[in-house]
Amino acid sequence: MKQPWWQGRVARPSEVYAQRARARQTQLTKPAGSLGQLEALAVQLAAMQASDRPQAERVTIAIFAADHGVVAEGVSAYPQAVTGQMLGNFATGGAAISVLADSLNAELQLHALGLAMPVADMPGVRHWQLAPGTANLRRQAAMTAEQCEQAMAVGREVVMQAAGRGCEVFIGGEMGIGNTTAACALACALLQLPASALVGPGTGLDAAGVAHKAQVIDQAVALHRPACATAFDWLCHLGGLELAALVGAYVSAAQLALPVLIDGYIASAAALCAARLNPASRDWWLFSHRGAEPGHAALLAAMQAEPMLQLGLRLGEGSGAALAVPLLRHACLLHNSMASFAAAGVDRRADDAHA
């Protein structure tokens, strides 16, 4: 059997350029290390881009939207129609991510992978409609293997086209009523944790709602365990079309040496799945924020991720990643534009005189 594309080779970021960037940081007119995490970000991006001048100006934000059969179990505070309605809101500029993308001068792409109630007339939305949403993961596999591969291929195609147009940083966002349940179930399966360790209110469940959601997730993981041996199996059985698209996008970006800025809880569940499919992919991801959903911290810890922001966000849509873009841009700008001690005629510390 042919090796699936997502197991294909991922290179390492350039250690040569990482060292050059670290050396440059010590020459800039500031105490060594005083820009904290921004110095590490500049070094990482220099290594990924194999460049002495890392850049995060050309940003593509691709939103993948899909519906989830598991909403039949009463796991969301919002009606399912909202998935399509919000996609329309993204397109007309009224959603958070629309406002942020415009402000950042970032390209915003909208991909409908499978809506339960397809909305025909939404300019700016690409309709893939691989299925009318997923099946109810508490009763059966959310997706067939074929559907899952198709959704992953959409993520890959989107990333390949972005890379071809000169994208410097890729952000994947998601929209899908019910998708914190799917993401949490996937995370529980991959981390081998009970739902109680990872479940949260999503868009706004009360305590009873969260307890019910945890029960649905635990039952689903138990139901599918006999059929699932690999991360791909779990993605098919518990994931969603937009989650699979993110997984495909994250692996594909790594294969193309395109840096990724990972968004919040749902995106991090997809990233963990992608890291299980192709562990070297992880080297190409930067993490934007630690959100309010309780399970997010566990997902980040499993990937040794140290995100830039912690603002209590729980919106999704790629919004947390978008909010981190100015930090990434400033990390690059400081790295590229600050003066050196020598050029500015500023004395170094006494014990650095010979360095």
Next chain:
Amino acid sequence: MKQPWWQGRVARPSEVYAQRARARQTQLTKPAGSLGQLEALAVQLAAMQASDRPQAERVTIAIFAADHGVVAEGVSAYPQAVTGQMLGNFATGGAAISVLADSLNAELQLHALGLAMPVADMPGVRHWQLAPGTANLRRQAAMTAEQCEQAMAVGREVVMQAAGRGCEVFIGGEMGIGNTTAACALACALLQLPASALVGPGTGLDAAGVAHKAQVIDQAVALHRPACATAFDWLCHLGGLELAALVGAYVSAAQLALPVLIDGYIASAAALCAARLNPASRDWWLFSHRGAEPGHAALLAAMQAEPMLQLGLRLGEGSGAALAVPLLRHACLLHNSMASFAAAGVDRRADDAHA
């Protein structure tokens, strides 16, 4: 005796506009609270500006630079000449804050309050030269009451002029070799804590250097305690000219209803002193970041401050506040530009239908 200007009246931010802003946040197309801290920031700024459309576009960054006699005690890793050299680097665009101010399209002002080695020819720097730096606070009062008042008046004048030009958010930054020692001593005195609880490496002391610095600070606080009854007394005895300018700027901004974005450790020590001089001032300050200097967390806690960023910064210059400006701007932009549920035709959650 006439009441000093810094005890003059400070109004409260508008509760009417805070309520209007909170109401607007519930109408925007996102789950309630899902933008976390950004929602609170938009509400705070709306209340401060008494506006339905809070703005953080017009930003003034004023850097106050001065030297410190306490460097004679060997408390800094850098030679004293660096204060003036870095001021020149700010002016010619090579420093971190120069790069950030340019990127943010913010006004950058440079004020030399008292250099040990005055540099004559620095275009763009305003020379106040109130003294050739402070006296050595381990041996005598750092400033006379008159010098301290003069430095506070500089901060006030800078803020009044910025407010007059339509500044929407004011940032005060500082530069001064040795000023983490002065700031830490002031914080120890105001918080009644030993230096060991607050001292840190500053720009880069090793463990022995930090222990020595703590000893200098404890000795200085003990030396000056008999003469110090008020926060103003402590500021004169342990502070610095740039610290006093920041104190004056922070109180004056509050009196003028001008929002302030507080930078890092030094700025936070000045803010605590300002809050002791005029407690109502605190309502007009937003806090940008929690830095790497160990005492910063204690200063923030004493002011019930929840900063936006935690990136391990320890540079000063106003750089942490500048890095938080895009978050503040995005908080405003989301508040002002997102669509409402009604306008976008997006369903609300079932239990909000009657809200």
